[in-house]
Amino acid sequence: MSEYANMPPQEIRKLFRANKLVRPTSGMAKGFTQANLAILPRELAFDFLLFAQRNPKPCPVLDVTEMGSAEPRLMAPGADLRFDIPKYRIYRHGELVEEVLDLAKYWRDDLVAFLLGCSFTFETPLLDADIPIRHIEENCNVPMYITNIECQRAGVFHGPVVVSMRPIPQAMVIRAVQITSRFPAVHGAPIHLGDPEAIGIKDIAKPDFGDPVTIRPGEVPVFWACGVTPQAVAMTVKPELMITHAPGHMFICDVKDHNMSVL
């Protein structure tokens, strides 16, 4: 249990802002939504937003800043995305060039920041319903796979849907579908369950990202669209500048996971 589990998001972000806390955010501010960050120049922002609009399952947009503003007004009014994340990655022309603790040196008036939903948000209600989550039990990263399902193109952006996989006991699969369906703003219902080959996954034991997890007898692999998709897609066009959070070092919102549900 993180010592920051019960600290409010605003307090934790202050520690990030002062660079007094630099570590992955998993387990912090329990119950509050954590989000992925992607920052792009304005000339790519419209196509990226359009891509997200057309592909809401892999690309659940939680907030988009005004051009030049770093305040995510919907998800955390008053916060500053240049400082309030523990660690950032700077990519130039698709290459990782630096990891930094704030964006003071990198921010520009033509940048637009996107906060994208993360599957942590629907894992909370799954756990609340006693549905086991294997990668948490095995203390590793969720396994992720590149599928043969193409995203809907938008302008310069295109690419395959990346999925995360959770093995669910047969008797709990329907409940897992119901629960995650209530969260369309954070990936929503699974996009596939059962046979991995049907969506182009050759070897379930060898994920393209993250770690393999045990699938026990009587368990069904269930596949959700994954937030890695938009970053992977954005990277293929090698934008002159793109900034993301460092893996695991997420933005902690003021909104609770339970308030992301439609029902």
Add this chain to the structure above:
Amino acid sequence: MSEYANMPPQEIRKLFRANKLVRPTSGMAKGFTQANLAILPRELAFDFLLFAQRNPKPCPVLDVTEMGSAEPRLMAPGADLRFDIPKYRIYRHGELVEEVLDLAKYWRDDLVAFLLGCSFTFETPLLDADIPIRHIEENCNVPMYITNIECQRAGVFHGPVVVSMRPIPQAMVIRAVQITSRFPAVHGAPIHLGDPEAIGIKDIAKPDFGDPVTIRPGEVPVFWACGVTPQAVAMTVKPELMITHAPGHMFICDVKDHNMSVL
């Protein structure tokens, strides 16, 4: 019952395209989603999309075309938004200048077309659940009101949320909330129920748009965010060119209402 109730969307759109059928689309292609149209120049399209992303209840985006393309690839691949709607309105600097049957003379390479969800889509499942819809019973337009709830601003766009109102018998209110919650892509759950004054509506008998309807004893006024909001908001910035469908003359999609539900 419209004689076009059982004709498929593709066939009806052919009649529109040939200008052989020019009338409101209500009751046509029963069960298929009908959408509002808004066309804007590219320089406003990003802010408009952002406005919709921040205000998903009043502005449910169903599809956005590539700049210069009139094909709504998600909602009706192969259709052409310049021809496949019975009647259009052309606005210049916020003024209605013409009603036309197609956009051949008006289309430009810098235009982006938005299809926005419409409450018709959630009225079908309400009726399926035997929840009465008064403006249908009274054969008039749904009453709409300007509220004191401000939309989230985005770039140049801002303004109040417009709501539609349906009086629902007390015993059916909860079911109506549940049913419409399943349709976040088309306004979703109500934003208010009960006291109209609480959201700035002075006189429920005098709607700002549409027609007044009877509220019977034991009925509760229930308010949903309304698709008039984005058009009203877009108009306030008096765009050099804006094109919409003519009222009631909607775009008929290939997607069924029942497939717009998340659960």
